[in-house]
Each structure stands twice: as C-alpha cells, then as structure tokens.
Amino acid sequence: MKLKQKKPDEEIPTSSMADIAFLLIVYFMVTTTFAATRGLDFALPKDDDTPPIVEKEDSVLIEILPDGTFMVDQKPKQLDEILDYLKPKLEANAKKPVIIKPTPETPYRYMVEVFDVLRQGKDVLELKDEINISIPTQREIESFWF
Amino acid sequence: MRLKRRHEQGSVIPTASMADIAFLLIVFFMVTITFEKDKTQVVLPRTELRFEIPKEVAYISVTSNGQIRVTDGDEMSAPVPNVDDVVTFAANLVAKYPDRAIVLKADADVPYRSVDKILDSLKQAKVELIYLLSEQRTADDEAGG
Structure with a gap:
C-alpha cells in the first residue's frame, strides 16, 4: 500500500x-531614560592676569548662607525681594555688577536659584x-579683594 | 442545478x-537615539529658565557625596580621583575642541565648595561657556519653598 507522504x-x-519586534520596541521604550538636555548657560569671564578690579562699593553683593538665606549688601532678603532691591540701582547704572x-x-x-532669578531680571x-x-571663585576673591 | 457554494470570504486582518x-520603528529609534554620555544619577537644581544644550558637549558631574566624573563627549564618563584633575581634563578638552561647551551636572545638595573649585579649574583652562544642567521649576516648587 502506498501511503500518501x-x-x-x-x-x-x-x-x-x-x-x-513590538516586544523589543516596548523594552527599549521602558529602559530609555530621557536625558535632561536643558540648563542655564553661563559665560565664564576670561581668566586674564589683570581682571577689571571691581570696587566693592560699586557692586551689589549677594551672599548666600548655608541655610539658604540671602544677604544682599549685608541685609537679609527673601529671594523674591532681590530684584526689587536691584531695580533702582540698575536703572542708575545698568552695568552695575551683581556678585553672587x-x-x-x-x-x-x-x-x-539666585542665578536663575538674576537671569530673569532683564525681562522682569x-x-x-x-x-x-x-x-567669583574663592581663589579670585582671595587674590583680588583682600 | 445545485451550484457549489463559493468559498467564504476570509475575514482575517493581514498581519504579514x-x-x-515594527522593525522599521526599531531602526528609526535606534538611529535617532543619542546616547547619554554620563549616566550619573543626581538630583538637579530647579530653575525657571532653561536653554537647550547643544548635542556635542562635555560633561562634568558631581554627586551629592562629592564624586566627580568627566567626559569630553566622545566616550562614557570616567571618574576623576581629585578635583585638581579637572584642570587637566579641561585643558585637554580646550586643546582638542576649542568650541565645545561644558555641562556642569551637579547635585542640588553639593556643597558650593566643590562647584567653586570646578569653576575655578574651568576658568584656568580658559573654558568660555558652561551650562548648569537643571530641571524645570514648577509652581509646586514655589509653594514648597
């Protein structure tokens, strides 16, 4: 008998x-961590041997204490008060340096935080x-101020 | 005459x-993905202003316990043992890619001392532009202080 093969x-x-394929897509989607790709830009001043010496009296000094309190020209200020304080000074002299x-x-x-607020100052x-x-860095403060 | 009934029409969705x-999608995602050169986990500070950072950048990351990792943007980031090594790294970077910006990815709780040393190193190496990596500040942050 011949069987049918x-x-x-x-x-x-x-x-x-x-x-x-869809499993792979889902896997990659889940494991991809989105890179934070935004931030504040900050142009570093040129490190010349003779930086322009800023008279302390001509500038506004914002000191930040470890607990996050801000001392603006030796007086404690809230973060949202800083721009109001700066307004008359900057209107008198737009080039007035603000030192953090x-x-x-x-x-x-x-x-x-302070840098962010000051950067918005132009628009606000x-x-x-x-x-x-x-x-200024610690080294600059030590070498040029005292 | 009895006609042979026609075949029932197939009601299958063509999935061939x-x-x-799906593979086209996979290839698309593979081509468009940009690999993160620095995978250090940090809690970034929050800011309202945020600007787009260019794709080809160098990274310096500082974790909350003060560990520093650097990359020139070509390879994965490598740890540097000491803050002083950042100067060497930055000087090499400036020599190799004069126009490349450096992204500072520092943890929000890092004592400013470390950041200050890094900024100083970058100034000495004559780096011109840096980015302070940040997260978007939201209304919740304002309320929470």
Whole structure:
C-alpha cells in the first residue's frame, strides 16, 4: 500500500515576528531614560592676569548662607525681594555688577536659584541689558579683594 | 442545478507586514537615539529658565557625596580621583575642541565648595561657556519653598 507522504511545510513561520519586534520596541521604550538636555548657560569671564578690579562699593553683593538665606549688601532678603532691591540701582547704572558669593558650605541649589532669578531680571524689570552677573571663585576673591 | 457554494470570504486582518512596520520603528529609534554620555544619577537644581544644550558637549558631574566624573563627549564618563584633575581634563578638552561647551551636572545638595573649585579649574583652562544642567521649576516648587 502506498501511503500518501505528507509534504513538510517549507515556510519559515513569521507570524510571531511582529510580537517579537513590538516586544523589543516596548523594552527599549521602558529602559530609555530621557536625558535632561536643558540648563542655564553661563559665560565664564576670561581668566586674564589683570581682571577689571571691581570696587566693592560699586557692586551689589549677594551672599548666600548655608541655610539658604540671602544677604544682599549685608541685609537679609527673601529671594523674591532681590530684584526689587536691584531695580533702582540698575536703572542708575545698568552695568552695575551683581556678585553672587555663596559660602563654601552652601548647597549648590541656592546659587542656581539666585542665578536663575538674576537671569530673569532683564525681562522682569524691563531693563535694556542683561544684569552683569559675576560669580567669583574663592581663589579670585582671595587674590583680588583682600 | 445545485451550484457549489463559493468559498467564504476570509475575514482575517493581514498581519504579514506588521513585522516590517515594527522593525522599521526599531531602526528609526535606534538611529535617532543619542546616547547619554554620563549616566550619573543626581538630583538637579530647579530653575525657571532653561536653554537647550547643544548635542556635542562635555560633561562634568558631581554627586551629592562629592564624586566627580568627566567626559569630553566622545566616550562614557570616567571618574576623576581629585578635583585638581579637572584642570587637566579641561585643558585637554580646550586643546582638542576649542568650541565645545561644558555641562556642569551637579547635585542640588553639593556643597558650593566643590562647584567653586570646578569653576575655578574651568576658568584656568580658559573654558568660555558652561551650562548648569537643571530641571524645570514648577509652581509646586514655589509653594514648597
């Protein structure tokens, strides 16, 4: 008796390919961490040997204490009061340097907070120029101020 | 005469091209992805102003316990043992890519001392532009202080 031979299926099974591919897509979507790609830009001043010596009296000094209190020209101020305080001074002299000086123990966040507020100062106070922000480093303070 | 009934029309959704579509999507995502050069986990400070950072940048990251990692943007970031090594890194970077900006990715709770040393190193190396990486500040932050 001749048996009818069953022909084996010669096709590669591709029906699950879509499932595999979508699984991969989902896996990559879940594991991708979105990189934070935004921040505040800050142009560093040129490190000349003879930096322009800023008279302390001509500038506004914002000191930041470790607990996050701001001393603007030796007087405690809230973060949202700083721009109001600066307004008359900057209107008289748009180039007046504003110096941010955190203590070494101050958390970095407070320095960024003040910097953020000062950067918005041009629009908030409707000034013609950007505020002249200066963040001297400890070394510069030691070598040029005292 | 009895006619043979016609074959019932197939009611299957054609899925043969599904795999092609899915792989096309995978390829698209693979091509467009930009790999993060620095995967250090930090809590970023929050700011209202945030500007787009260019794609080709160098990174300096500082974690809350003071560990520093650097990358020139070509390779994955590597730890530096000492703050003083940042000067060497920055000087090499400026020599190699004079126009490349540096992104400072420092934890919000890092004592300013470390940041100050890094800024000083960058000034000495004559780096011109840096970015302070930040998260978006929201109304909730204002309320919470």
